[in-house]
Amino acid sequence: MTLSKPKHTHFKIYKPYGFLSQFMSNAKHEQKKKFLGDLYDFPEGTMAIGRLDKNSEGLLLLTTDGQLSYDICSSKIDKEYYVQVDGMITKEAVHKLQEGVEIGFKGIKYITKPCEVTVLETPPNFPERTQKIRDDRHGPTSWISVIVNEGKYRQVRKMTSAVGFPTLRLVRIRVGDFTLDNMQPGQVIPTEVSL
Numbered sequence: 001m002t003l004s005k006p007k008h009t010h011f012k013i014y015k016p017y018g019f020l021s022q023f024m025s026n027a028k029h030e031q032k033k034k035f036l037g038d039l040y041d042f043p044e045g046t047m048a049i050g051r052l053d054k055n056s057e058g059l060l061l062l063t064t065d066g067q068l069s070y071d072i073c074s075s076k077i078d079k080e081y082y083v084q085v086d087g088m089i090t091k092e093a094v095h096k097l098q099e100g101v102e103i104g105f106k107g108i109k110y111i112t113k114p115c116e117v118t119v120l121e122t123p124p125n126f127p128e129r130t131q132k133i134r135d136d137r138h139g140p141t142s143w144i145s146v147i148v149n150e151g152k153y154r155q156v157r158k159m160t161s162a163v164g165f166p167t168l169r170l171v172r173i174r175v176g177d178f179t180l181d182n183m184q185p186g187q188v189i190p191t192e193v194s195l
Contacts, residue, residue: 008063008064008065008068009043009046009063009064009190010061010062010063010064010065010068010190010191010192011040011042011046011061011062011063011188011189011190011191012059012060012061012062012178012183012188012189012191013036013039013040013059013060013061013062013186013187013188013189014057014058014059014060014180014183014184014185014186014187015036015052015056015057015058015059015060015185016034016039016057016130016185016186017054017055017056017057017129017130017131017185018034018054018055018130018131019034019035019036019038019039019054020033020034020035020036020054021036021048021050021051021052021053021060022035022036022048022051023035023036023037023042023046024037033054036048036060036062039186039188040188042062043064045064046062046063046064047062047063047064047066047069048060048061048062048069049061049062049063049068049069049072049073049175050072050073050079050151050175052172053154053157055170056157056170056171056172057126057129057169057170057171057172057185058081058170058171058172058173058180059172059173059174059175059178059179059180059183060172061175061178072175072176073151076149076150077149077175077176078147078148078149078174078175078176079147079148079149079151079172079174079175080145080146080147080172080173080174081145081146081147081148081156081170081171081172081173082120082124082126082143082144082145082170082171082173083143083144083145083146083156083160083167083169083170083171084123084133084141084142084143084167084168084169084170085141085142085143085144085160085165085166085167085168086139086141086165086166086167086168087139087140087141087142087164087165088140088141088142089119089142089144089163089165093163093164093165094117094118094119094144096162096163097115097117097144097146097159097160097163098114098115098116098117099114100112100113100114100115101159101162101163102162103152103155103158103159103162104158105152105153110152112148112150112152112155112159113148113149113150115146115147115148115149116145116146116147117144117145117146117147118144118145119142119143119144120142120143120144120145123143124143124171124173126169126171127184127185129169130185133168133169134168141168142165144160146159156170157170178191
């Protein structure tokens with residue numbers, strides 16, 4: 001008798017601004033927060049592969065396969081973000097980001113690994129965010145693409161702040177070969193996943 005591998009399900013989701021990358025919380029202070037389970041009736045055992053913080057948006061992969069989640073999180077797979085920063089970012093700041101900058105995590109200093117950073121000539125065409133970002137009356141903004149293969153807590157936000165250009169909006173558009181495409185915030189698509 002041969003045992004068949006359990007059938008797992010996988011999803012792509014456009015995590016909207018303001019949602020936590022989890023399905024529930026027992027913490028009293030989080031009872032009124034928005035969770036992924038509010039968007040779709042996911043099967044039991046579904047977990048997020050990596051996370052996006054509450055204020056970040058974009059592509060999030062979900063699976064019922066714990067091993068796949070572990071492999072994607074630990075395999076140094078590229079993650080690409082489009083980031084709107086406060087001010088017109090300079091070549092010097094882009095170069096510093098590419099080389100690695102010092103950020104902090106729980107009181108410990110860390111130098112980020114070299115990564116790919118490019119300035120986007122035209123702003124991406126994302127849907128309007130539920131909470132408005134300040135407008136041009138408060139000064140100019142610029143957009144960059146950041147590709148990293150590590151995932152420290154709030155890393156990209158800390159990186160742009162470290163070079164003097166705080167993040168105003170952050171949207172993950174790619175994880176490995178999976179892309180956000182033209183999905184809308186809150187949209188969930190069952191998908192096939194393989195490494």
